[in-house]
Amino acid sequence: xxxxxxxxxxxxxxxxxxxxxxxxxxxxxxxxxxxxxxxxxxxxxxxxxxxxxxxxxxxxxxxxxxxxxxxxxxxxxxxxxxxxxxxxxxxxxxxxxxxxxxxxxxxxxxxxxxxxxxxxxxxxxxxxxxxxxxxxxxxxxxxxxxxxxxxxxxxxxxxxxxxxxxxxxxxxxxxxxxxxxxxxxxxxxxxxxxxxxxxxxxxxxxxxxxxxxxxxxxxxxxxxxxxxxxxxxxxxxxxxxxxxxxxxxxxxxxxxxxxxxxxxxxxxxxxxx
DNA sequence: GTCTCCCTGTTC
DNA sequence: GAACAGGGAGAC
Numbered sequence: 001x002x003x004x005x006x007x008x009x010x011x012x013x014x015x016x017x018x019x020x021x022x023x024x025x026x027x028x029x030x031x032x033x034x035x036x037x038x039x040x041x042x043x044x045x046x047x048x049x050x051x052x053x054x055x056x057x058x059x060x061x062x063x064x065x066x067x068x069x070x071x072x073x074x075x076x077x078x079x080x081x082x083x084x085x086x087x088x089x090x091x092x093x094x095x096x097x098x099x100x101x102x103x104x105x106x107x108x109x110x111x112x113x114x115x116x117x118x119x120x121x122x123x124x125x126x127x128x129x130x131x132x133x134x135x136x137x138x139x140x141x142x143x144x145x146x147x148x149x150x151x152x153x154x155x156x157x158x159x160x161x162x163x164x165x166x167x168x169x170x171x172x173x174x175x176x177x178x179x180x181x182x183x184x185x186x187x188x189x190x191x192x193x194x195x196x197x198x199x200x201x202x203x204x205x206x207x208x209x210x211x212x213x214x215x216x217x218x219x220x221x222x223x224x225x226x227x228x229x230x231x232x233x234x235x236x237x238x239x240x241x242x243x244x245x246x247x248x249x250x251x252x253x254x255x256x257x258x259x260x261x262x263x264x265x266x267x268x269x270x271x272x273x
Numbered sequence: 274g275t276c277t278c279c280c281t282g283t284t285c
Numbered sequence: 286g287a288a289c290a291g292g293g294a295g296a297c
Contacts, residue, residue, distance in 0.1 A: 001290085001291065001292080003292095058292080058293095073292080073293085074292095075279095075291085075292055075293075076280085076281095076290075076291055076292065077280085077281080077282085077290095077291095092281085109280095110280080110281055110282065111279085111280045111281055111282080111290095111291090112279080112280055112281080113279065113280065113291090113292070113293085115293095153274090154274080155274075156274075156275075160274095160275090163292085165292080165293075172291080172292070173290090173291065173292085222282095222283090222290080223282095261275085262275080262276070262277090262291085263290095263291065263292095264289080264290070264291080
């Protein structure tokens with residue numbers, strides 16, 4: 001599941017490959033994944049040059065020379081695969097951008113949740129309006145103020161707040177669990193009851209864990225690989241996610257698995273009161 | 274604000 | 286052969 005560190009790793013690995021490439025043929029295999037409709041989508045992309053790749057939350061933005069943005073979201077199972085035009089299509093390929101040279105960029109997505117939206121210049125890219133703060137580039141006090149403000153009017157559990165992309169952009173289920181473990185805060189705690197000292201620890205854990213994961217090029221728990229097809233290594237450093245019933249790395253008591261904010265949730269009831 | 278649904282590969 | 290995995294849109 002690509003979350004912030006995975007999308008950022010994909011961005012960094014793909015940028016030198018796609019920069020200055022001119023799009024030739026566009027092949028759409030899953031009509032509902034693209035916006036606008038497939039014909040217009042393909043026609044508008046053709047002939048455009050890629051000038052940059054940017055990331056916002058879990059969105060990857062392909063910036064075109066016209067100022068248009070191709071906004072990609074990989075959702076659960078999406079992968080971007082850089083390959084030769086002539087190579088056969090992988091199973092579940094939903095979209096292919098062929099470049100004028102021998103290369104192509106493939107969107108492969110078994111669960112078909114991923115999206116690719118072409119948005120005009122100036123227009124705030126769809127899906128990005130209302131997106132919350134970037135956890136790694138927002139100044140600490142500004143971020144804490146925003147998070148506490150959101151928490152104050154929230155009755156639900158703190159994990160739900162960490163997953164809410166309108167507050168913070170980029171945390172998903174894996175990192176939410178890891179952050180709360182590192183901060184020693186139970187995912188079930190009502191957001192509005194989290195203390196200032198705890199928010200401080202949560203903030204530090206967010207920065208630390210996202211940066212650690214970036215250094216290890218993301219978490220390849222399931223499908224994730226970067227733009228060159230290489231897996232990350234942060235799955236080897238996860239302390240609670242996917243460790244149902246295993247002993248807590250800190251206190252040795254069994255980890256608990258439950259459902260919080262509609263998501264499978266791992267935590268240590270002893271270390272995370 | 275919270276719940277449902279979209280989807281298929283994997284796990285029990 | 287069912288349950289599960291889950292980001293975000295849309296419904297409520």
